[in-house]
Amino acid sequence: MLLKYQNWEMLDALYSTGNITQTAKHLFLSQPTLTTRIKSLEEYYGVQLIIRKQRGITFTPEGEELALHAKRMLREQTKIEEKLNNMKQEVTGTLRVGASNFFALNKMPKILRLFKQTYPNVEFQVVTGWSSDIHRRILNHDVHISFIKGDYNWNDQKELLYEEEVCIASPWNFAWGDLPKMPRIDYHTDEKMKIIADNWWYSNYEEHPNINIQVNQVETCKEMVINGLGYAIMANLVVRPYPDLVIKNLNHPTGNPITRKTWMYFHEDSLQMNIVKAFVQFIKTLDVKGL
Incomplete structure (x- = not known):
């Protein structure tokens, strides 16, 4: 059974990465060991499973069918x-959690530590990414719980954790009319946050923003702002701990603040599991925004 499970795990990882080197690292195996296991499977089934290319590999039709079977078997296991x-x-076992990047960095370590203090026999598998990625994972039942920024289509259970303003964070004081000429720092974010920022900007200005620094993550962007290199549009919680920054919230034309919600998504049927039910109840008792 263990051998079969290891082979399923190997095929699933190989199919996901399309690369022998990456799969070997992921499974903590040497490349020769991984290659030997692939050859053993090919001999056992009497078919070629993969075709080696100059960069990576591709699966044969037989190999792809076996890889999909491996994924099904892993889920059943x-x-x-x-x-x-x-x-x-x-309350024991492994809780599978998906979290948006900011939430994973700033909230998840404290949440998991506090939960484990109450339930020491639990383990965690945590995946992080853009909220759109984490939304897809909960839809596919890849995780039990997802923590997501923004409103995504979801017809099952959800809990609103907090709502935060979207703001301008600047190292110096400014008037709203100054923004088009001021240096702006932009960062890669999920599509919904980008739409919020763009809609607000082009509702108020005809000029394009003066973006002179572009970075991959909001945390890097924040450090650029703190060091006086420009302003940025971001969620208030990111810059709330820095009182020296000038922070002005964005408003709708009605005058109401533009906000972004953070949700916990989960499936109703997953509450039949003790670990999921305990975790959901635990989150409901927390002041997550204040952590």
Whole structure:
């Protein structure tokens, strides 16, 4: 059974990465060991599973069919492990959580530490990414819980954790009319946040923003602002701990502040698992915004 599970895991990782070197690193195997295991599978099934290319690999039709079977078997294995843990009537097992990048960096470590203090027998698998990625993972049942910034289509259970203003953060004082000429620092973010910023800008200015620095992450952008290199449009929580910055909230034409919500998404049927039910109840008791 263990050998089969290892082979499923190997095929799933190989299919995801399309690269033997990356798969070997992911599974903590040497490349020769991984290659030997692939050859053993090919001999066992009597078919070629992969074709090596100059960069990476591609799966044969037979190999792809076996890789998809491996993914199904891994999911079934996870389900039976979760069911057996739940039958113990204890809060134990592995909780699979997805979190947006900012939430993962600033909230998740504290949340998981506090939860584990109450339930020491739990383990965690955490994946991070843009909110759009984490939304897809909860839709696909890849995680039990997703923490997501922004409003995404969701017809199952959700809990509003907090709402924060979207603001201008600047190292110096400014008038609204100054912004088009001021240096702006931009950062890669999910599409919904980009739409918020763009809609506000082009509702108020005819000129394009004067973007002279572009970075990958909001945390890098924040450091650029702190060091006096320009202003940025970001969620208020990112810059709230820095009183020396000038922070002005963005408003709708009605005068109401433009805000962004952070949600916890989960499936109703997953509450049948003790670990998920306990975690959801635990989150509802927390002041997540204040962590």
